Amino acid sequence: ETGVTQSPTHLIKTRGQQVTLRCSSQSGHNTVSWYQQALGQGPQFIFQYYREEENGRGNFPPRFSGLQFPNYSSELNVNALELDDSALYLCASSSPGTRAGEQYFGPGTRLTVT
């Protein structure tokens, strides 16, 4: 059983550019959540995808968007990057029947916006 994987590991972008981050969920998991973790802070919920549809969203602007594919992998897209978007982006997968909050995180993608 493979765990949650994310790519790339690190990324440097310039303000105003667009970025796509990728996540492969753990085998058997059909729900993926994305979080933004600023340095020294706890993760902040961006949104969740369940069966290819957005299932809930946190307080993030529309320039943060996502997709989930039939194999349950997911992408996070951020348009018009701002300096404050610099953070660790985490995805987490879970499956029906698990307790709320029992989600499995990937190692994250470190995004730096200059």
Next chain:
Amino acid sequence: GESVGLHLPTLSVQEGDNSIINCAYSNSASDYFIWYKQESGKGPQFIIDIRSNMDKRQGQRVTVLLNKTVKHLSLQIAATQPGDSAVYFCAENNTGGFKTIFGAGTRLFVKA
């Protein structure tokens, strides 16, 4: 608004001692409270959770206590080991189950 916060940003304990990490929350409507451990370079790892209708739950070397009267959550780690060194986050999950709200974290240092 909703918030989950921690009393102490860092905690240093001697190897073999028990550790207690505290957390305050403000949303009385949350159904679950969760503790995560995050080691350097890794994503958070689920440790243990507790439902809002429980006061105590035990796992392997860990115990979570919930005091709804004062909206307080704690994580107790027995016989703390060097491998327990990490940042610990308390979190809460809302009724819909899709949004987990994390606190800022406590860094635990274990001295050998």
